[in-house]
Amino acid sequence: MTREAYYGIILLKLKIIFNKKEPFVPFGPRWLEARFRGCGFRWTFPRQVILDVLTKEKKHLSAEDIFLKVHKRYPGIGLTTVYRTLELLFNMGLVRKYEFGDGRARFELSQGPGIEHHHHLICRKCGKIIDYKDFVEDEQKLIKDLEERLSKKHNFKIETHQIHFYGLCSNCS
Amino acid sequence: MTREAYYGIILLKLKIIFNKKEPFVPFGPRWLEARFRGCGFRWTFPRQVILDVLTKEKKHLSAEDIFLKVHKRYPGIGLTTVYRTLELLFNMGLVRKYEFGDGRARFELSQGPGIEHHHHLICRKCGKIIDYKDFVEDEQKLIKDLEERLSKKHNFKIETHQIHFYGLCSNCS
DNA sequence: ATATTGTTGGAAATGATTTTCAATAATATT
DNA sequence: AATATTATTGAAAATCATTTCCAACAATAT
Incomplete structure (x- = not known):
């Protein structure tokens, strides 16, 4: 599947879901998984690890920061996947993306218990x-x-x- | 002169000038030239043209936007010079730099008559x-x-x- | 248990910005 | 005004973050 088709489908999925309902799920122990499945996405190991890093390290991480942390736990993971997951999370409204002027974007989880x-x-x-x-x-x-x-x-x-x-x-x- | 030494000197110049006085010059017809000379920089033709574009087109231009406009009037000018001049102007406090999330920086003159x-x-x-x-x-x-x-x-x-x-x-x- | 198809990793590509360096032009000096 | 000095420039090459391509893989549906 081409990139365009792939992301076309992702955006379409999100559009449909978001039109149907607020994709809100109570912040229970598995709310992130529920959110992913609710939007029709797979709950994969790389995504779990990336989200775990974002949940624990709350502060403005660059893609590379995240990659390095994730890489320690799951050396098989690729930088590409980190970028892709961050883009998906951004489109899902789960992460905020900042550009402060040093040429690299920063990411932060925007929802969840304890996020202010x-x-x-x-x-x-x-x-x-x-x-x-x-x-x-x-x-x-x-x-x-x-x-x-x-x-x-x-x-x-x-x-x-x-x-x-x-x-x-x-x-x- | 290496890039590091060159920019070291630029920053040093700016530091000295800014410590001595507010580098403010009344917005007369040649205030930009005065500001440049006052900081010990040369008032070159490329810089004049770039500043003229920034003065006339007030709104959030990318380096390439500026390059294209400048290039029309002075085809000899290089994109490198545009980037370099923008960096200098930024360090002089004359332009603001924005990153809105599309991967390219935007620049705007921050001082001058009519700038709000x-x-x-x-x-x-x-x-x-x-x-x-x-x-x-x-x-x-x-x-x-x-x-x-x-x-x-x-x-x-x-x-x-x-x-x-x-x-x-x-x-x- | 198997088929389907969304997801992944690595290599290569992209695009904005930066660096290098020899040539040039602005200013200082004579 | 002529010359010396040195900051500035342009073009090409390098860099760095991010994106794309594509074949292999793994999560879910059947």
Whole structure:
């Protein structure tokens, strides 16, 4: 099967599922498996390991970071599979993808027990990334307001947002 | 001169100048030239043309976009020079660099007459980018507040921020 | 137990960006 | 104004993250 057909089917599957219902599954012990099967995808070992890494290491990992961690446990796994799985998870709405400016994308699980909405501080000198989840209430209020107004004005359906702060971390300033 | 030494010198120059004074020059007719010379850089023709393009086309251009426009007027110019100039301008604080997730960086002049602080809406389907500069006052207040608190808490010196909204544009939803 | 077909790994390809290096052009010096 | 100095440039090659191709494989359906 060509790549185009393969991903065409994936997107189609997701579209159908998402139109039928919110693919929400309670965060029980096997909710990820349920989510995969619910969307018609296979619950394979590589996917399990990648998701386990994402679940345990919550913070902005690059594809290579994930590959290295996964590789330790399951040396047979390929970098390609990591990229493919991340793309699938992104399309499923399970991971967020960030580009902070150093040329490599970062990924984070966006749903699950203990996952909180947050944004990032990025040091322009050493590249260190710090999460912050403070003052979310204030932000949420502004953003919600903003989203409503922007949606109307530009006829744009906003789904997510990212806020990046750039500057110098304690070591570099 | 090796690349490392060359850029070492550039960064050193910038550091010295920026420590001595705010490299601000009133936005007169030749303020860009003054800014360049003031930092010890040469005011070359390629740089002039690139800056002219950035000044006229204000919106989130990729390096290739800029190259193509510049190339029309001065076919001798190389893509390498465009990348190099953009890096220099970024280090001088004259351009902002964005990565919206499609694998290519976007650049915008960040200072000059008529340049306004703004953020972006990005369509996840067609990649269209819309600027918005509405409601900046509300945002500024929150952001300023946030910056102060984050600076203290994480001992992080915030210099800039970016807000990206992702969703579906009017054509794609 | 077997057939079906979605998924995988590795190698090769891609595309944006960076590096190298000799030639050139902007500025400083005479 | 002529020459010396050195920052800057362009083209080709290199690099690096990510994607594609394709034959082998493994998860699920029959």
